[in-house]
Amino acid sequence: MDIRKAFPLEDPAVQLCWGLHEQPFCDHFPKLALTRITAGHLKIRCRLLGGIESDVHFHFLPRQEGRFTQVELYRKPKRRRQRDFDDWQAHLTTLLGLGEKQVSQLPIDTSYHWQLGRVSVTHEWYYLAGEHERILFTCENP
Secondary structure, three states: OOOOOEEEEOEOOEEEEOOOEHHHHHOOOOOOOOEEEEOOEEEEEEEEOOOEEEEEEEEEEOOOOOEEEEEEEEEOOOOOHHHHHHHHHHHHHHHHOOOEEOOOEOOEEEEEEEEEOOEEEEEEEEEOOOEEEEEEEEEOOO
């Protein structure tokens, strides 16, 4: 997987080029309904990263007439917090290699980071009005 140029989804099987404007981005999903959360923020349920099934959030910057710059997976596990975190971390390690563990600093409990050219990847567990886990892919200057 080379995410430096495009972000791959498995189902639907789509390569999403960084920097796309919102309408050409949406054209990759002709038969699927993307949910518009707000301007510059879309969501869809899909499979990615070696079999993870999740709601996936796509962010465009700036919000109006922006370009595709971020992919975010987000969840609030209720049970098996560590096992669930380790499962997502194993997917990332398989696809991206060993991440660099970051120093814990509230509100972030556990965090790993990868830098792949202009794309940074962060996997973190944090506390903000409850426990949250997320994976964030960010492309600088798409």
